[in-house]
Amino acid sequence: MILDLKTKVDKLGIEDRVTRITKRSLKSEAKLQGLKMILSMIDLTTLEGMDTNKSVEQLCYKATHLHQEFPDLPNVAAVCVYPNMVKTASNFLKDSKVKVASVATAFPSGNSSLEVKIQETKEAIFNGAEEIDMVISRGKFHSGEYNYVFDEIATIKETCGDKARLKVILETGELGDYDHVRLASEISIKAGADFIKTSTGKIKPAATLPITLVMLEAIKDHYYNTGKMVGMKPAGGISNSKLALQYLIMVKETLGNLWLDKHWFRFGASSLANDVLMQILKQKTGGYQSNNYFSKD
Amino acid sequence: MSSKIKSLKYNGKWDFSPSIESIENLSIQKEYQLFINGQFQQPLAKKYFPSINPSNEQQLSRIAKAESEDVDMAVKSARAAFNGQWGDISAKERAKYIYRIARLVQEKSKELAIVETLDGGKPIRESRDIDIPLAAAHFFYYAGWADKLEYAFPNRFPKPLGVVGQIIPWNFPLMMAAWKIAPALATGNTVVLKPAESTSITALLLAEIIKEAELPPGVVNIISGDGSTGNLIVNHPDVNKIAFTGSTQVGKSIMQSISGTNKRSTMELGGKAANIIFEDAPLDQAVEGVINGIYFNQGHVCCAGSRLFIQESVYDVVLRKLKDRMQSLVVGNPLDKNTDIGAVNSKQQLATIQKYIDVGVKEGADIFQLNCELPKSGYWCPPTLFTNVSQSHSIAKEEIFGPVLAVQTFRTTQEVINKANNTPYGLSAGVWTDKGSKAFNLASKLKAGVIWANTYNKFDPTSPFGGYKESGHGREGGLHGLSPYLNLE
Numbered sequence: 102m103i104l105d106l107k108t109k110v111d112k113l114g115i116e117d118r119v120t121r122i123t124k125r126s127l128k129s130e131a132k133l134q135g136l137k138m139i140l141s142m143i144d145l146t147t148l149e150g151m152d153t154n155k156s157v158e159q160l161c162y163k164a165t166h167l168h169q170e171f172p173d174l175p176n177v178a179a180v181c182v183y184p185n186m187v188k189t190a191s192n193f194l195k196d197s198k199v200k201v202a203s204v205a206t207a208f209p210s211g212n213s214s215l216e217v218k219i220q221e222t223k224e225a226i227f228n229g230a231e232e233i234d235m236v237i238s239r240g241k242f243h244s245g246e247y248n249y250v251f252d253e254i255a256t257i258k259e260t261c262g263d264k265a266r267l268k269v270i271l272e273t274g275e276l277g278d279y280d281h282v283r284l285a286s287e288i289s290i291k292a293g294a295d296f297i298k299t300s301t302g303k304i305k306p307a308a309t310l311p312i313t314l315v316m317l318e319a320i321k322d323h324y325y326n327t328g329k330m331v332g333m334k335p336a337g338g339i340s341n342s343k344l345a346l347q348y349l350i351m352v353k354e355t356l357g358n359l360w361l362d363k364h365w366f367r368f369g370a371s372s373l374a375n376d377v378l379m380q381i382l383k384q385k386t387g388g389y390q391s392n393n394y395f396s397k398d
Numbered sequence: 399m400s401s402k403i404k405s406l407k408y409n410g411k412w413d414f415s416p417s418i419e420s421i422e423n424l425s426i427q428k429e430y431q432l433f434i435n436g437q438f439q440q441p442l443a444k445k446y447f448p449s450i451n452p453s454n455e456q457q458l459s460r461i462a463k464a465e466s467e468d469v470d471m472a473v474k475s476a477r478a479a480f481n482g483q484w485g486d487i488s489a490k491e492r493a494k495y496i497y498r499i500a501r502l503v504q505e506k507s508k509e510l511a512i513v514e515t516l517d518g519g520k521p522i523r524e525s526r527d528i529d530i531p532l533a534a535a536h537f538f539y540y541a542g543w544a545d546k547l548e549y550a551f552p553n554r555f556p557k558p559l560g561v562v563g564q565i566i567p568w569n570f571p572l573m574m575a576a577w578k579i580a581p582a583l584a585t586g587n588t589v590v591l592k593p594a595e596s597t598s599i600t601a602l603l604l605a606e607i608i609k610e611a612e613l614p615p616g617v618v619n620i621i622s623g624d625g626s627t628g629n630l631i632v633n634h635p636d637v638n639k640i641a642f643t644g645s646t647q648v649g650k651s652i653m654q655s656i657s658g659t660n661k662r663s664t665m666e667l668g669g670k671a672a673n674i675i676f677e678d679a680p681l682d683q684a685v686e687g688v689i690n691g692i693y694f695n696q697g698h699v700c701c702a703g704s705r706l707f708i709q710e711s712v713y714d715v716v717l718r719k720l721k722d723r724m725q726s727l728v729v730g731n732p733l734d735k736n737t738d739i740g741a742v743n744s745k746q747q748l749a750t751i752q753k754y755i756d757v758g759v760k761e762g763a764d765i766f767q768l769n770c771e772l773p774k775s776g777y778w779c780p781p782t783l784f785t786n787v788s789q790s791h792s793i794a795k796e797e798i799f800g801p802v803l804a805v806q807t808f809r810t811t812q813e814v815i816n817k818a819n820n821t822p823y824g825l826s827a828g829v830w831t832d833k834g835s836k837a838f839n840l841a842s843k844l845k846a847g848v849i850w851a852n853t854y855n856k857f858d859p860t861s862p863f864g865g866y867k868e869s870g871h872g873r874e875g876g877l878h879g880l881s882p883y884l885n886l887e
Contacts, residue, residue: 107678109832111852114683124523126417126735134412318682321406325718328403349412354726358411 108287108322110279110315119310125350132346133384139345139377140167141175142363144202144334146371148183148209148302157186161193163396168378171385177374178363179232183208184225191229202232202268206257209272209301211236215253222260233261234268236301237285239275247288254292268296268334268367273312274304282312286319296332298369307337308369310347317355330359336369342380345373372397408725417735419522424512429460430598432468432622433605435475436615442467447624449599452519453732453741453776461598464621469590469630472619476561476588477636479616484588485558487614493544496583498611499604500537503530503576506607510600514572515732518597519741519777520695522733532857533576536875539859540580543880547585550877554886558586559662560638562883563631565652566601567644568594568743569698569799575601577874578641579618580859585883587639589618590631594644596744598622629655637661639883643700646797646823646868664872664882666700666864668797669825671846672818673703673854674808677711679830683852685719688803691828691854693727693781696742697751697801700869701826703854705794706783706805707814713807717785721766724781729770739801741776748777751800758784758793758802789820797823811836815843824866828854847873 127135145164147157157180164180179200182190187203194201203225207213222233235257241249254269261267269289273282289297297316300307313335320331333352339345345368352360360366375395383389429446431438446460464472479485484492503510507530514525547556562582566574571593582589593601605620621627625648632640632655639662642652646667656663673691675684691703708716732740742748759765763784772778783803787794794804808814818827826848829840837851847865850856857863862878864870872882 109678109680111680111683111832114680114686114852117853118683118686124527124735125414127414128417129415131413131415138412321682321719321722322715324406325403325715353412354408357406357408357722357725359406361411 108283110283112279115279115311115314119314119351122351122354123310123347125347127346127350133381135346135349136342136377136381136384137175138361139342139349139368140374140381141178142367143177143374143377144179144181144336144367144369145177145374146181146302146336146369148181148204152183152186154186154189157182157189158193161190161199164199165194165197167374171381174381178367181234181369184221184228184230187225187228187230195229200231201229202234203230204234204236204301206235208234208236209303211238212240215256218253218257219260222257226261226264231265232268233257233265234270234298236270236272237289239272242276242281242285247284250285251288251292254289254294258293266295267293268298268332269294270298270301270336271316272301272304273299274306279311279315282315283319286316290319290323290331294331296334296367298334298336300337300369302337302369308335308339310351313348314351314355317352321356324356330365332365332367333360334367334369339368339370340372341376342373345377406722408722414728414736416731418731419512419515419733419735421512421516421733424509426459426513426516426599430462430602430622432462432464432472433602433609433618433620434468434472435619436609436613438605441465447595449517449596450744451516452743453773455775458517459599461602461622464592464623464627464630466630468621469627469634472590472621473561473631473634473636475616476590476619479614480558480560480588483614484586484617489545489547489586492583492586493541495611495613496537496541496544496580499607499613500534500541502607502611503534503537503604506603507531507534510572510603512733513603514600515740517599518568518571519732519743521737521740522735523737524695529570529573532859533573536573536576536859537580540584544584547880547884550880551884551886556585556884556886559883559885560587561636562587562589562639562641563634563637564589564591564641565628565631565644566591566593568597569695569700571597572600572604574643575604578643581874581879582641582883583617585880587883588616590637591618591620592628592631593620593622595622595624632656639663641882642666649870662882664864664874665870666872666874667825667868667870668823669700669702669865669869670705670795670797670821670823671701671703671826671828672705672707672814672844673828674707674814674818674830674840675709675712675716676829676831676836677709678832680832680852681712681716681719684830685716685723687828687830687852687854688720689723689727692803693739693801694855696739696779698743698747698799699855701848701855703826703828704798704803705818706803707808707817708805710807710809717805720783724768727768727781729768729778729780730773739781742779742800743777745777747799748779751779751798751802754793754796754798754800754802755782758791758804761791761793763787763791763793763804789817795821811839815840819845822868825869826850
C-alpha cells in the first residue's frame with residue numbers, strides 16, 4: 102500500500118470555504134433542478150433494532166410510490182437496510198429501479214472478526230443487496246494500524262466483486278479531526294471503495310458540510326492522480342432541503358458536473374425525501390402544503 | 399499527476415438562476431452636495447461631476463466638486479470645531495458619538511451595501527458581508543479607545559494633532575472612510591475627508607449618518623472632488639496631518655508637497671504581495687487563499703496577493719486546482735447574490751488592466767483566462783493568470799490593481815524569501831505551510847507590513863495594517879492606529 106500521508110487539511114480554511122458555499126443563493130429553475138437531483142440521490146434508510154419485515158415493506162412501498170400525482174419526478178436511488186432485511190427489500194423492489202443497499206461488517210461498531218464480516222457481506226449479496234455499506238475499524242485506525250484498516254476494506258471489496266458497489270463508512274464523528282478524515286478517506290479510496298461515506302447515523306456529529314468537503318477533496322485528488330471516480334455519500338443529520346442543496350452546491354463547485362449524478366453522489370437520510378417533496382410542490386404550486394400530506398414511513 | 403486525465407467541467411449542467419438583490423426601496427439622490435460645518439451645501443462654483451455605475455455605464459448621480467474656497471471653508475470649520483466644542487468635550491462623550499455612528503452604519507447596512515455595489519461595481523456578497531460590517535466594526539473598535547488613551551500611552555500625555563486631511567481611494571469607499579475617521583475622532587481630532595472621484599456616494603451617505611448622530615458641526619467635513627481637490631487639502635496651511643490611501647505615485651507627490659512643513663503623514667500605498675505555497679501546505683485551502691487573495695474585489699486591493707510563488711514539487715497540482723477552482727467563479731451583475739467577480743471600477747482602470755495583460759502576453763508569459771460570458775455594457779475583466787513568469791516581467795514587478803495573477807515557482811525557502819522581497823513594495827504577504835516554524839521564520843524575513851499564514855485578506859479592526867518601503871508608512875487599525883493621530887511626549 103502506498104499512502105500519500107503528506108496531504109494536510111487546514112481547519113479554518115475548510116470552514117471558510119464552507120461558509121462561502123452556504124452563501125450561494127438558489128432561485129427558481131436552478132432550485133427546482135437541484136431538488137429533483139436530491140430526490141434521485143437519496144438512499145432511503147431504516148436502520149433500527151426494531152425494524153420488521155412489515156416496516157421495511159412499507160418503506161419500500163414509499164420508495165416506489167413517492168409522489169404518484171407528479172409522475173415526472175425521479176425516484177429515490179436506493180433503500181438501505183440491515184442485512185437480515187435485505188431479502189424482504191429485494192423481493193419488494195426487484196421490478197423497480199430502486200436499488201437495495203445493505204449495511205454490513207458488524208455495523209455500526211465494526212467490532213467483529215474479519216471472517217464474520219466477510220460472511221455477513223456474502224449473505225447480504227446472496228440475498229440481493231446491490232450495494233454494501235461497510236464500516237471501517239476505527240479502533241484499529243486510532244491505534245495506527247492503517248494496514249489492517251486497508252486490508253479489511255480490500256478484502257470486503259474483493260468479496261463484493263462485481264456484484265455490489267462498496268460504500269465505506271468512515272464514521273467521521275469518531276475520527277477526531279479533519280486530518281484523520283482525510284487519511285481515512287485516502288485509505289478507503291486506495292483500498293478500493295466505490296463510495297466513501299461519512300457516518301452510520303448512530304454517532305453525533307454525523308455528516309457535516311466541512312467533513313464532506315474534506316472527503317470530496319480527497320476524491321478530487323484521487324481523480325487527478327488516477328482518472329478514476331469515487332462516489333461520496335454524506336449520511337445522518339441532513340433532514341431539510343436547504344442543507345441538502347448546500348451539499349449539492351459543494352459537489353458542483355468541488356468536483357464538477359460528473360459527480361452531479363446518483364451514480365456518484367448519495368444522501369443517506371430518512372426524513373429528507375418528504376421535505377424535498379414539499380419544497381418541489383411549493384416551487385410548482387407556490388404554496389406550502391401540510392406535512393400531513395406526505396407519508397411518514 | 400498525469401496530464402492525460404480528462405479535465406473536470408463545472409458549468410453547463412446545473413447553473414445558478416439569477417438572484418438579484420432588490421433595489422426597489424432604494425433612493426439615490428440626483429445630486430450630492432458637500433458636507434461642511436454640519437450642513438450639506440452646494441459648491442461655490444456650482445460644479446458637479448457624474449458618478450457612473452461601472453456595471454452598466456449609466457449615470458447614478460452628480461457629485462459636487464469642491465474647489466479652493468470650499469476646501470478653505472471645510473478646513474476653517476474643522477479648525478473652529480477643534481478649538482471649540484470638540485476640543486472641550488470629554489473623552490467619554492466623544493466615544494458616545496462614535497458608537498452612535500457605528501450603530502447607524504449597522505442599521506443602514508443594507509442600503510449602504512447596495513449603494514456601494516452600484517457605485518463601485520463590487521459584488522453585493524462582498525459589500526454586504528465584508529465592506530459594511532468592517533466599516534461598522536472599525537467605528538465600534540475605536541469608540542472603545544476614546545477614553546482610554548492615557549492607558550494606551552502611559553506617561554506620554556496624548557494630545558490630538560488638530561485638523562487632519564484625509565484622502566481615500568475608490569476600492570473600499572465606505573470602509574476606508576471608517577478606517578480614517580474612526581481613529582481621528584477617537585483621538586480628538588477634526589476631519590476634512592475627500593472620497594475618491596468615482597465612488598463618493600457612500601461617503602456622503604456617511605455624512606448623513608454623521609449628521610443624524612448629531613456630531614457637533616465641523617468635526618467631520620466630507621468634500622468630494624478629483625485629484626485637484628485632494629491637492630488643495632494637502633497644501634492647505636492650516637491642516638496638521640495628511641492621511642492618504644492610494645497609489646504610490648500620488649503618495650510620493652503628497653510627501654513632496656508637505657516636505658518642509660510641520661504636517662504629519664500616514665501613507666498607505668501600493669503593493670505587489672507575494673503569496674507563497676510550500677509543498678507541505680494544505681493545498682486546497684491554499685488555492686482558496688489564492689482566489690481570495692487576487693480575485694477579491696476584482697483585484698482592486700492594495701494588499702492583493704498578485705504574485706503567486708509555488709514550490710516546484712507541487713506546481714502542477716496547484717495550478718490544476720487553481721484553474722478548476724476558477725471555473726466556479728461567477729462573473730457578472732454585481733447585484734446578483736451569486737456574483738464573485740463584479741465590474742472593474744472605472745473605464746480608466748479597465749484600460750490600465752488591459753494594458754498590463756497585453757504587456758504580459760507581449761513579454762512572453764502564458765495567459766489563462768476564465769472562459770465566461772461578459773455583460774455587453776460596463777467594464778469587465780475575467781479572472782486572469784499568467785504562468786511562465788519571471789521576476790523581470792513587468793506583470794511581476796508593477797502593481798496592476800486588477801484580477802491578474804503572476805505565477806512563479808521556487809525551490810528553496812531562501813530563494814522564495816529573496817524573490818518575495820525583491821520589490822519596491824512591502825505591504826503584505828501570504829505563507830502557506832503546515833509547519834508552524836516555517837511560517838514564523840518567513841514572517842520575520844519577509845519585508846511586509848502584514849503577513850498572513852494559511853489565510854489571506856483577513857481584516858480586523860484590532861489588527862494594525864500598513865506598509866514597508868514604497869507601500870507607505872504609519873499604521874491603521876489596532877492600538878498602532880492611534881499614535882499617528884496623537885502628539886505624544
